[in-house]
Amino acid sequence: MSEERRPLVLVSNRGPxxxxxxxxFKRGTGGLVTALTGLASHREVVWIASALTDGDARKARESDGTSFRIEADDGDFQVRLVESDPEAYDRFYNIFANPMLWFIQHYLWDLSNAPDVRRNEIEAFEFGYNVVNEDLAKAVVEEIEGIDEPVVMVHDYHLYTLPALVRRARPDAFLHHFVHIPWTQPDAWRVLPRGVRREIYEGLLANDIIGFHTRSYRWNFLQCCRDLLDNVEVDFEAGIVRFEDREVWVRAYPLPIDAKAIRRTAQSARVDELERELLRRRREHLVLRVDRADLSKNVLRGFTAFDLFLEQHPEFSERVTFVAQLMPSRTDVPEYAEYLERIEAIVAVVNHRHGTPDWMPIQLKLKDDLEEAVAAYKNYDVLLVNAMFDGMNLVAKEGPMVNERHGVSILSENTGAHEELGEFALSVNPFDIQELADSIHAALTMGPGERARRAEGLQAIITSRDPGDWIDEQIADIRKKAGVEA
Incomplete structure (x- = not known):
């Protein structure tokens, strides 16, 4: 079948x-949407996603559950929104996907205290997670009806059981699944009951190709298949899992950013206005972090390290400001609401301990504003990315692309971005607060030549691939494995 007649189906929880x-409508948020928008705007695809708002649900009903075309600034999209039962969706998202899977895949559980897996969690999987996966799988099967050997690209941790449902209905479909968050080692998965765990893994192994951001996540997945399943054969060198009568390829496709797009944003009139205000108020040095207020981002240890830095280096008093732009995240999940409160509390403590009538050491901005973030990107001396674990972390790539001061990146060794950028960043153990404090001092006292060398090295790596390359690498593997045009 020719490429023109072979449409691609994308499936994710969040749509464009x-x-x-x-x-x-407004553009969807998050790194996943950003990554997939480039594909959807350059190729004929149908993007299937959950209806997340009342407006989404109303649009789904107006279109009678079928796909419809929308025209956006960054391209036209064929979209199909799927409405699930509200109670099922709540169980799917707020009990099982978040926090259960998210916490497992970021090593966030304090296992001496949580989780307690009871009937509530089991039913959330059976009557929430599986229900939403079934709703989206049904839409996929309807969308590919009449298409020979269709290609379906499934995205992220919300949809682990969907591929097996599509495979059962359409054995000829080519299924590709990309996981945008870390994949943890086998013991982390033992939190889940064996039956639930098996269903998740067998759902994933219904795919033809499974993709991750890094080689280490790919390796962890292969280890999990070997240690947690009885009926598989794992070839670590080739990156293949043999399951039932099929070979599943396991690959790494690091996600790049659209460097041209972030540079265009940096040249916008609003960024220029915000930058002038920032420069009017800035001190000699600027430390920056831009994150979601998510437990995995390790915000508290970042502020604690800055507190320790100020204590050990009083000569920087009133000379440095730490700007933290944090987007509140999943505030309906109790752990996240509590975490946001703890963030605000530690900021108050640090500002009280070190501040003066004329100087507030930490400026906390709880907002989602890309242009304000980009204005700060252009002017930081230190960019702090100290996530405990992160699938990729696009901030680590966006900041260096537009920074105009040869700013230094402090980068957690547990981010996906570290596999690419670690050579030119100050690499840190995100749990070592003293190392974080020392790295802030090293970055702020680094000579201009070394700063320039590192900044130029980061930019060279970041610009070596773009989102089109990311998609092309995956499409090339689909073609190679399928043996047909994809």
């Missing part, structure tokens, strides 16, 4: 746009 009560 979100509809409001007035029928208008």
């Amino acid at each position: 746009v979100t509809f409001g009560d007035d029928g208008g």
Whole structure:
């Protein structure tokens, strides 16, 4: 089948746009949406996603559950929104996907205290997670009806059981699944009951190709298949899992950023206005972090390290400001609401301990504003990315692309980005607060030549691939494995 007649189906929990009560829409948020938008705008695809808002649900009903075309600034999209039962979706998202899977895949559980897996969690999987996966799988099967050997690209941890459902209905479908968050080692998965764990893994192994951001996540997945399943054969060197009568390829496709797009944003009028205000208020040095207020981002240890830095280096008093722009995240999950409160509390403590009438050491901004973040990107001396574990972390790539001061990156060794950028960043153990404090001092006292060398090295790596390359690498593997045009 020719490429023109072989449409691609994308499936994710979050779609490219979100509809409001007035029928208008805005661009979806998050790294996954950013990554997939480039593909959807350059190739004929149908993007299937959950209806996340009342406006989404209304649009899904208006289109009678079928796909519809929308015209956005960054391209036209064929979208199909799937409405699930609200109670099932709540169980799917707020009990099982978040926090259960998210916590497992970021090593966030304090296993001496949590989780307690009871009927509530089991039912959340059976009557929430599986229900939403079934709803989206049904839409996929309907969308590929009449298409020979269709290609379906499934995305992220929300949809681990969907591939097996599609495979059962359409054995000829080519299924590709990309996991955008870390894949942890086997023992982390033993939190889940064996039956639930087996269903998740067998759902994933219904795919033809499974992709991760890094080689280490790929290796962890292969280890998990070997240690947690009885009926598989794992070839670590080739990156293949033999399951039932099929070979599943396991690959690493590091996600790049669109460097041209972030540079265009940096040249916008609003960024220029925000930058002028930032420069009017800035001190001699600027430390920056831009994150979601997520437990995995390790925000508290970042502030604690800055507190320790100020204590050990009083000569920087009133000379440095730490700007932290944090987007509140999943505030309906109790652990996240509590975490946000703890963030605000530690900021108050550090500012009280070190601040003066004319100087507030930490400026905390709880907002999601890309242009304000980019204005700060252009002017930081230190970019702090100290996540405990992170699938990739696009901030680590965006910041150096537009920074104009040869700013130094402090980068957690547990981020996906570290596998590419670690050579030119100050690499840190995110749990070592003293090392973080020392790295802040090293970055702020680094000579201009070394700063330039590192900044130029980061930019060279970041610009060596773009989102088109990321998609092309995956499509090339689909073609190679399928033996046909994809």
